[in-house]
Amino acid sequence: MATAVQILCVLAYKGPAGTNSEVIARSLRTNPVVVRRLLKCMEQQGLVKIRPGKDGGVQLKRQPDRITLDKIYDAVETETGVFALRPQGNPGCPVDRRMKDLLGPIFGATDHAVRKTLRQTTLGSLVKAIV
Numbered sequence: 408m409a410t411a412v413q414i415l416c417v418l419a420y421k422g423p424a425g426t427n428s429e430v431i432a433r434s435l436r437t438n439p440v441v442v443r444r445l446l447k448c449m450e451q452q453g454l455v456k457i458r459p460g461k462d463g464g465v466q467l468k469r470q471p472d473r474i475t476l477d478k479i480y481d482a483v484e485t486e487t488g489v490f491a492l493r494p495q496g497n498p499g500c501p502v503d504r505r506m507k508d509l510l511g512p513i514f515g516a517t518d519h520a521v522r523k524t525l526r527q528t529t530l531g532s533l534v535k536a537i538v
Contacts, residue, residue, distance in 0.1 A: 410435060411445050411483040412476065412533070418455065418467050419534040425458075425466025445483055452482035472531035477522050479530070488518040 417431045428446065432439040446465055449455045456468045467474070492510060496503035 408480055408484060410437075410441070411449065411479050412530070414442060414445055415449070415454065415467065415471075415474065415479060415530050416534055416537065418465065419471040419530055420537060423466065425456075425464050427464040431465075449479070449482045452478065454478065454482055470531070471534050472529050474530040475526050476528045476530070477525035480522075480525055488514060489521050490514045490517060 413435060414431050417434050418425055421430075428439040428442040431442045435442065446455055446457060450457050450468075453468055454474060455465050457463070457465050490510075492507055492514065496506070498504060
């Protein structure tokens with residue numbers, strides 16, 4: 408998530424023309440392949456437009472003020488929530504049988520709070536704090 412946000416901040420900082428994965432990778436001090444993998448996820452969610460080819464690059468598909476952090480989270484995080492219950496345990500164990508009922512509401516409230524917080528912050532507000 409943090410890497411994806413930084414990628415989009417670099418794109419917003421560079422302006423409407425965008426840039427390429429090599430420039431973004433230098434900002435992150437990582438391999439351009441890592442950047443391209445995340446960009447593909449974000450392209451599928453309509454956050455960026457990738458221009459393939461020798462002179463290709465990437466640019467934001469929306470204005471930074473119209474991209475909230477929850478949209479970025481949805482694009483790059485594969486888990487459905489901040490916390491996950493164990494998929495299976497011992498049905499003969501009284502503790503294991505109660506975990507879903509006990510932790511489910513707590514984890515649900517946590518997910519709701521995280522999403523609410525992410526929805527209140529835009530990429531544009533982060534970029535404005537950079538410049």
